[in-house]
Amino acid sequence: MQTLMRGKDWIETPDWTREELDTVLDVAADLKRNFALGIPHRLLRDKTLFMMFFEQSTRTRNSTEAGMTQLGGHAHDLTPDKMQISHGETPKDTGKVLSRYGHGIGIRNCFYGMGNQYIRDVAKHADIPVISLQCDVDHPCQTIADIMTIREKFGTNTRGLKVTASWTYAPSYARPLSVAQGLAWLLPRFGIELTLAYPKEFYLMPHTMEKANAFAEHAGSKIKIVHDMDEAFEDADVVYPKSWGCHQFLQDQGVPEEEKKKQGMALLDQYRDWICNDKRMKLAARDAVYMHPLPADRGSEVSDSVIDGPQSIVFDQAENRLHTVKALMALTMGGRP
Ligand code: CP
Numbered sequence: 021m022q023t024l025m026r027g028k029d030w031i032e033t034p035d036w037t038r039e040e041l042d043t044v045l046d047v048a049a050d051l052k053r054n055f056a057l058g059i060p061h062r063l064l065r066d067k068t069l070f071m072m073f074f075e076q077s078t079r080t081r082n083s084t085e086a087g088m089t090q091l092g093g094h095a096h097d098l099t100p101d102k103m104q105i106s107h108g109e110t111p112k113d114t115g116k117v118l119s120r121y122g123h124g125i126g127i128r129n130c131f132y133g134m135g136n137q138y139i140r141d142v143a144k145h146a147d148i149p150v151i152s153l154q155c156d157v158d159h160p161c162q163t164i165a166d167i168m169t170i171r172e173k174f175g176t177n178t179r180g181l182k183v184t185a186s187w188t189y190a191p192s193y194a195r196p197l198s199v200a201q202g203l204a205w206l207l208p209r210f211g212i213e214l215t216l217a218y219p220k221e222f223y224l225m226p227h228t229m230e231k232a233n234a235f236a237e238h239a240g241s242k243i244k245i246v247h248d249m250d251e252a253f254e255d256a257d258v259v260y261p262k263s264w265g266c267h268q269f270l271q272d273q274g275v276p277e278e279e280k281k282k283q284g285m286a287l288l289d290q291y292r293d294w295i296c297n298d299k300r301m302k303l304a305a306r307d308a309v310y311m312h313p314l315p316a317d318r319g320s321e322v323s324d325s326v327i328d329g330p331q332s333i334v335f336d337q338a339e340n341r342l343h344t345v346k347a348l349m350a351l352t353m354g355g356r357p
Pocket residue numbers: 076077078079080081154162313314315
């Protein structure tokens with residue numbers, strides 16, 4: 021068991037070894053048990069985490085802030101408009117200054133082509149651990165909670181388990197690609213056979229897929245890509261359908277915003293039938309479970325009957341965000357000197 025994680029950044033799961041990830045899951049299970057029993061676990065007494073959110077959040081913000089309170093510390097809830105970031109302060113200066121005041125920095129920055137680099141720039145100059153609360157490339161706090169949830173439902177030997185991560189239709193806003201990419205990076209390392217399904221325009225960042233395939237090969241598992249949602253659901257043990265954006269419209273190509281929106285909606289309209297409903301759930305394995313990181317676009321991504329139905333484990337999944345982020349903070353901001 022690898023236990024020396026004090027000071028280590030949590031930016032992408034590929035930065036962590038499988039042994040380190042196992043420790044996080046082990047500690048998360050312990051903290052979950054303590055939380056259930058009301059056993060105090062003030063492992064980060066008097067410590068401070070700075071949380072910088074460039075985008076909105078329900079789960080990440082509240083699980084992290086509640087987690088710091090339960091660990092005996094405090095989290096500052098920051099947004100760029102509350103900081104000098106809005107006047108151009110550099111990631112270097114922000115990282116250096118916050119390092120003088122506290123013990124950890126959490127950042128959500130999902131700007132396409134920029135978020136991951138911003139977090140890495142802060143981390144390069146910070147003397148305290150930096151935790152990604154999601155970027156354009158990975159959402160490691162989500163996927164570590166997802167693997168914890170899958171192991172709770174199916175047991176810790178997940179070799180050969182079939183998981184389908186599918187794109188879904190959602191007209192409300194263009195979500196980052198980072199959950200799907202993060203699943204492609206993490207699940208095959210646990211022996212999971214991953215099927216990725218999406219309309220061809222919604223492909224994932226090529227460099228993330230190269231890395232994902234290398235991990236899968238190393239672990240003796242496979243990643244399959246299909247462009248048909250029904251085919252992807254057949255015999256899956258876990259279905260994880262969620263929407264993400266399209267490169268063509270996430271990139272700035274000099275097209276006026278209104279025109280880009282019109283073209284984006286025209287593309288989306290072709291794929292309105294990419295929804296997780298009862299008919300599709302019947303294609304999956306008999307005891308298949310339905311997962312979604314939330315927020316879900318009900319009626320577009322998923323029917324109420326599925327997300328509120330007996331196969332849905334979305335609230336267990338959301339709960340595990342708390343236990344896993346507490347494990348990450350306890351190990352990186354506390355832990356062994
Ligand atoms: N799943 C997730 O990251 O949710 P929030 O955007 O609400 O944090």
